Amino acid sequence: MNNKTLERWAPWALLVLSILIWEGLCRAFNVSEFVFPSPSRIAQQTIEFKEVIAGHAWRTFWVTMVGFGIAIVVGVLLGFVIGSSRLAYAAVYPLMTAFNALPKAAFVPILVVWFGIGIGPAILTAFLISFFPIMVNIATGLATLEPELEDVLRVLGAKRWDVLVKVGLPRSMPYFYGSLKVAITLAFVGTTVSEMTAANEGIGYLLISAGSAMQMGLAFAGLLVVGAMAMVMYELFSAIENHTTGWAHRGSQGH
Amino acid sequence: MTQDAFVDFQNVWLAYNDELLAQNHFAVEDINLQVKQGEFIAIVGPSGCGKSTFMKLTTGLKMPSKGRILVDGQPVTGPLKISGMAFQASSLLPWRTTLDNVLLPLEIVEPYRSNFKQKKAEYVERARKLLNTVGLAGYEDKFPWQLSGGMQQRASICRALIHEPKMLLLDEPFGALDAFTREELWCILRDLWTEQKFNVILVTHDLRESVFLADTVYVMSKSPGRFVVKREIDLPRPRDLEITYTPEFTNIVHELRGHIGAMRKTGAAINQ
Numbered sequence: 001m002n003n004k005t006l007e008r009w010a011p012w013a014l015l016v017l018s019i020l021i022w023e024g025l026c027r028a029f030n031v032s033e034f035v036f037p038s039p040s041r042i043a044q045q046t047i048e049f050k051e052v053i054a055g056h057a058w059r060t061f062w063v064t065m066v067g068f069g070i071a072i073v074v075g076v077l078l079g080f081v082i083g084s085s086r087l088a089y090a091a092v093y094p095l096m097t098a099f100n101a102l103p104k105a106a107f108v109p110i111l112v113v114w115f116g117i118g119i120g121p122a123i124l125t126a127f128l129i130s131f132f133p134i135m136v137n138i139a140t141g142l143a144t145l146e147p148e149l150e151d152v153l154r155v156l157g158a159k160r161w162d163v164l165v166k167v168g169l170p171r172s173m174p175y176f177y178g179s180l181k182v183a184i185t186l187a188f189v190g191t192t193v194s195e196m197t198a199a200n201e202g203i204g205y206l207l208i209s210a211g212s213a214m215q216m217g218l219a220f221a222g223l224l225v226v227g228a229m230a231m232v233m234y235e236l237f238s239a240i241e242n243h244t245t246g247w248a249h250r251g252s253q254g255h
Numbered sequence: 256m257t258q259d260a261f262v263d264f265q266n267v268w269l270a271y272n273d274e275l276l277a278q279n280h281f282a283v284e285d286i287n288l289q290v291k292q293g294e295f296i297a298i299v300g301p302s303g304c305g306k307s308t309f310m311k312l313t314t315g316l317k318m319p320s321k322g323r324i325l326v327d328g329q330p331v332t333g334p335l336k337i338s339g340m341a342f343q344a345s346s347l348l349p350w351r352t353t354l355d356n357v358l359l360p361l362e363i364v365e366p367y368r369s370n371f372k373q374k375k376a377e378y379v380e381r382a383r384k385l386l387n388t389v390g391l392a393g394y395e396d397k398f399p400w401q402l403s404g405g406m407q408q409r410a411s412i413c414r415a416l417i418h419e420p421k422m423l424l425l426d427e428p429f430g431a432l433d434a435f436t437r438e439e440l441w442c443i444l445r446d447l448w449t450e451q452k453f454n455v456i457l458v459t460h461d462l463r464e465s466v467f468l469a470d471t472v473y474v475m476s477k478s479p480g481r482f483v484v485k486r487e488i489d490l491p492r493p494r495d496l497e498i499t500y501t502p503e504f505t506n507i508v509h510e511l512r513g514h515i516g517a518m519r520k521t522g523a524a525i526n527q
Binding site for chain 2: 146148149151152153154155156157158162166167170171173245247248
């Protein structure tokens with residue numbers, strides 16, 4: 001086995017090892033499943049409630065995707081504006097930073113007042129929590145343009161727009177994909193948090209109801225599913241990033 | 256003024272902003288300069304003396320605070336599309352192949368821009384030919400980061416020349432290259448210029464480079480940024496690298512070196 005395959009399998013090996021230790025500890029100390037269920041118990045409950053879990057997971061998934069979609073649109077547009085104008089940068093950036101410092105979970109009660117219990121608060125929480133990194137990264141990519149290159153283009157009569165489209169946007173693509181990876185995981189956090197108090201469906205709701213019914217195996221199964229979904233989406237965007245902006249990662253390709 | 260001047264600076268002063276202007280603090284002062292059609296000039300001087308400012312004035316990226324600039328008989332009022340620029344950093348776009356990098360100006364500058372799609376094949380052919388003349392045949396489809404520094408610089412010069420500018424502005428284009436590559440690129444630039452006879456304004460701090468390539472070398476002083484010496488280089492053309500080892504060549508380099516050395520001394524005296 002060479003180093004590369006070893007690297008590829010290392011996370012799986014670690015996962016299996018952790019599960020084995022977890023299982024071993026639960027059995028060795030005879031931990032009550034109401035306190036800390038063993039992996040086998042979680043697996044058992046996952047299978048037992050697979051339809052219920054799948055229904056809630058699907059709901060969480062599409063709600064997250066809608067919120068994330070809005071975050072991409074808003075994040076890209078705002079990032080574009082901020083990154084292409086110094087004035088907009090100066091005006092918007094401090095406010096955005098302050099906004100980003102607010103805990104998004106604190107918005108949920110307000111959103112409930114506005115939109116009621118259901119998908120509204122969940123979508124918006126997912127959006128609010130995930131648009132910021134997208135915006136910042138697009139803006140950074142656009143704002144860090146070499147002055148010489150700008151001179152080369154400006155002397156040819158290039159308009160601002162030309163420079164943005166030919167140079168700024170392609171340049172910010174690696175930043176953009178990088179931010180998507182971060183944003184998608186945040187979006188799942190947002191949806192789940194919101195569903196815990198402001199929904200009758202979704203993994204967040206499942207966690208709360210399973211917890212109050214002392215169904216710890218089910219609660220853990222919910223965590224597992226939301227974690228897996230976020231992980232899969234992360235890997236998806238990571239793969240897209242590598243395929244579309246390989247030029248930005250040439251260091252890893254032996255150059 | 257002289258009728259046949261292609262670039263004509265008449266008492267040009269530039270302060271970077273109004274505040275500096277009010278304090279009479281100029282980046283370049285009282286520049287008078289006439290460049291003939293097809294002339295190769297080099298500007299040498301200590302770093303920070305306003306050489307790059309001079310380039311921005313010539314291309315219309317900056318407007319003079321006082322005086323006026325004519326290029327090709329017309330007053331300069333904005334960016335001059337008849338110029339191509341290359342810098343010390345090649346600043347090629349890493350997501351474009353070498354060929355697409357060279358084609359970039361044609362996607363922007365008129366009249367190529369409007370018919371770029373229809374005439375793409377023709378333009379690609381032109382870019383390939385140009386890349387071929389600088390010795391980059393076979394590298395068209397490589398990405399810039401797959402090329403060596405010298406190759407990137409050649410591609411950068413091709414990008415500056417693809418729209419057949421009347422004026423080529425080079426800001427220390429060979430500054431980051433090793434000595435051998437640098438001399439190789441001198442010859443490439445010499446050949447391109449001999450063939451196409453565009454105007455060249457070369458900003459450099461390599462005196463041998465300026466003497467080898469230019470018809471006229473101007474020496475600039477630092478703060479104030481002024482042209483203090485104009486030296487016509489009367490070495491016969493075509494010039495070969497061999498010429499850089501002749502006493503005539505060395506004498507001119509020494510003479511220029513003397514001017515710059517003297518300036519540095521007086522500069523130091525003022526600082527004390």
